[in-house]
Amino acid sequence: xxxxxxxxxxxxxxxKVRVKSDGTGVETANVKMSMNPFDxxxxxxxxxxxxxGAATEIVAVxxxxxxxxxxxxxALAIGxxxxxxxxxxxxxQPLGVAKALRKLAEKExxxxxxxxxxxxxxxxxxxxxxxxxxxxxxxxxxxxxxKIIGQEAEVTREIDGGxxxxxxxxxxxxxxxxxxxxxxxxxxxxxxxxKKKTLEVVKPEDxxxxxxxxxxxxxxxxxxxxxxxxxxxxxDELVAKLKNEARVxx
Amino acid sequence: MTALIIVEHEGGQxxxxxxxxxxxxxxxxxxxxxxxxxxxxxxLAQSAAKIAGIExxxxxxxxxxxxxxxxxxxxxxxxxxxxxxxxxxxxxxxxKNVLPRAAALLDVAQISDIVAxxxxxxxxxxxxxxxxxxxxxxxxxxxxxxxxxxxxxxAKSEGGSAAIEPAAALDAGGxxxxxxxxLTKSARPELTSARIIVSGGRGMGNGENxxxxxxxxxxxxxxxxxxxxxxxxxxxxxxxQVGQTGKVVAPELYIAVxxxxxxxxxxxxxxxxxxxxxxxxxEAPIFQIADYGLVADxxxxxxxxxxxxx
Numbered sequence: 001x002x003x004x005x006x007x008x009x010x011x012x013x014x015x016k017v018r019v020k021s022d023g024t025g026v027e028t029a030n031v032k033m034s035m036n037p038f039d040x041x042x043x044x045x046x047x048x049x050x051x052x053g054a055a056t057e058i059v060a061v062x063x064x065x066x067x068x069x070x071x072x073x074x075a076l077a078i079g080x081x082x083x084x085x086x087x088x089x090x091x092x093q094p095l096g097v098a099k100a101l102r103k104l105a106e107k108e109x110x111x112x113x114x115x116x117x118x119x120x121x122x123x124x125x126x127x128x129x130x131x132x133x134x135x136x137x138x139x140x141x142x143x144x145x146x147k148i149i150g151q152e153a154e155v156t157r158e159i160d161g162g163x164x165x166x167x168x169x170x171x172x173x174x175x176x177x178x179x180x181x182x183x184x185x186x187x188x189x190x191x192x193x194x195k196k197k198t199l200e201v202v203k204p205e206d207x208x209x210x211x212x213x214x215x216x217x218x219x220x221x222x223x224x225x226x227x228x229x230x231x232x233x234x235x236d237e238l239v240a241k242l243k244n245e246a247r248v249x250x
Numbered sequence: 251m252t253a254l255i256i257v258e259h260e261g262g263q264x265x266x267x268x269x270x271x272x273x274x275x276x277x278x279x280x281x282x283x284x285x286x287x288x289x290x291x292x293x294l295a296q297s298a299a300k301i302a303g304i305e306x307x308x309x310x311x312x313x314x315x316x317x318x319x320x321x322x323x324x325x326x327x328x329x330x331x332x333x334x335x336x337x338x339x340x341x342x343x344x345x346k347n348v349l350p351r352a353a354a355l356l357d358v359a360q361i362s363d364i365v366a367x368x369x370x371x372x373x374x375x376x377x378x379x380x381x382x383x384x385x386x387x388x389x390x391x392x393x394x395x396x397x398x399x400x401x402x403x404x405a406k407s408e409g410g411s412a413a414i415e416p417a418a419a420l421d422a423g424g425x426x427x428x429x430x431x432x433l434t435k436s437a438r439p440e441l442t443s444a445r446i447i448v449s450g451g452r453g454m455g456n457g458e459n460x461x462x463x464x465x466x467x468x469x470x471x472x473x474x475x476x477x478x479x480x481x482x483x484x485x486x487x488x489x490x491q492v493g494q495t496g497k498v499v500a501p502e503l504y505i506a507v508x509x510x511x512x513x514x515x516x517x518x519x520x521x522x523x524x525x526x527x528x529x530x531x532x533e534a535p536i537f538q539i540a541d542y543g544l545v546a547d548x549x550x551x552x553x554x555x556x557x558x559x560x
Contacts, residue, residue, distance in 0.1 A: 016381065017378045026378060026382050038495075095354060117495075118495065120494065120495075123362065123363065123376065124360070125346050125350070128350075129349075129354070132320075133353075136423075140426070141320070158489065159343040159431075159489070162434040163431060163489075165429040166319065167429050168426045178478065178488065179482075213359075214359035214388065215359050215361065215386045215387065216387045218386065220385075221383050222382065226520055228537060228538045228539065228540065230541070231542075231543045235544070235551055235554040238555065241542055242526070242542070
């Protein structure tokens with residue numbers, strides 16, 4: 001079984017983003033970029049399935065600028081076998097990305113596609129579900145455990161009230177949640193090996209997809225800042241403040 | 251211009267998140283309908299019809315809706331979509347799972363996690379873990395929207411008298427099935443609707459020590475939450491997680507214990523009315539947003555706080 005793993009290059013999770021003064025977006029120039037953390041979990045899960053004998057090939061794909069090649073190389077260093085970049089400098093939104101991924105899926109014919117549940121830049125949490133819809137495949141989102149049993153994947157999902165286990169017929173879409181696995185550290189020999197793996201670059205036009213955004217961003221603002229309050233010296237003072245000043249407890 | 255809200259329910263009860271979505275839908279200016287999809291949900295439909303300001307409740311009652319599977323629910327939403335200008339669901343794991351699938355089938359974008367309605371086609375949503383607020387305009391014929399529950403007051407659950415109308419159930423192909431669930435049983439209030447939350451971070455040291463927070467929570471009738479670091483370290487299950495990738499909460503009082511205050515955590519709780527931080531590290535970023543900060547060893551301060559309350 002082949003596994004397709006779509007990944008996104010995003011502002012590193014440790015960077016505190018700044019809103020541009022002209023209100024058009026956030027400052028991404030000279031900011032550290034990394035693989036979206038949930039996508040790293042997706043790559044790791046695919047590699048583990050291959051190591052366990054449930055998968056034969058892992059193809060990492062990304063849609064984005066030339067620099068996304070570096071992100072794909074990271075996926076190759078974790079253990080993906082080859083990579084495809086759909087190169088574009090235009091703004092991408094989940095529906096357009098899902099349409100491009102559908103084309104790649106139709107070409108590659110994977111048995112499973114694993115994606116991160118959400119990208120930490122636009123926080124949309126949509127692409128996996130949309131791709132599942134477009135392919136008319138079942139979906140198992142927010143996965144914390146994935147087992148391949150015959151022609152099905154049994155997936156435990158993180159839901160608001162606890163855990164839910166569902167079974168989906170393959171081919172299927174899985175999106176990853178935090179506790180699915182802990183991605184391995186990339187070692188130097190694997191980084192060197194990754195440089196020799198195939199990385200194909202295609203254009204959205206080659207796939208015949210329209211990536212035009214459907215949502216227009218009118219402005220981006222900073223949220224209202226919360227001010228730091230007072231330090232209290234003791235538990236007694238804290239209790240007094242909560243009762244008499246904030247009046248949030250009796 | 252009519253809006254349809256997908257009702258979230260569990261164990262025969264409406265989830266409070268639906269009420270916040272109702273308020274968001276009412277800001278669009280047109281009539282609001284609800285979709286109740288489930289199995290043997292006649293009573294549930296009756297209580298949905300009592301929510302203030304609802305015109306109609308559409309009910310799809312069939313075995314395939316006994317558990318909220320995205321394939322079945324999205325197909326149902328798509329079948330009803332031609333009657334509506336807006337389709338909404340709460341931005342909970344339920345809404346986030348189902349609605350993007352319906353949006354893609356309709357060939358429209360989804361606007362995730364809105365916190366304000368500017369006009370029927372323009373909405374405000376947080377991006378970058380809430381460090382920026384984007385105002386976005388949709389040109390799609392149907393606007394598919396998930397609603398951040400902390401962005402809108404809850405609508406009144408009583409006082410309405412909506413018409414109830416059946417909706418035809420569909421067969422979506424049966425490519426997925428429910429196997430089991432393991433719901434966290436707790437006598438404490440739910441995180442997303444609790445008036446007070448006591449939350450623990452990496453500083454708790456281990457899962458056993460969360461008992462200190464539970465004792466405090468019980469005194470305050472509070473819910474217990476956790477930072478991603480605490481979940482990552484295996485102290486507590488993921489459904490405790492408050493933050494960018496967990497639950498977003500805005501209680502009256504949020505007590506952060508042993509939480510440093512990473513951006514990802516602040517994203518989930520910074521709209522709380524009053525924030526208390528207890529941490530032994532005076533430099534912890536949590537103190538920059540806390541209304542009341544106590545620099546102390548939590549293992550002494552928390553039991554002391556518990557004993558001095560009530």
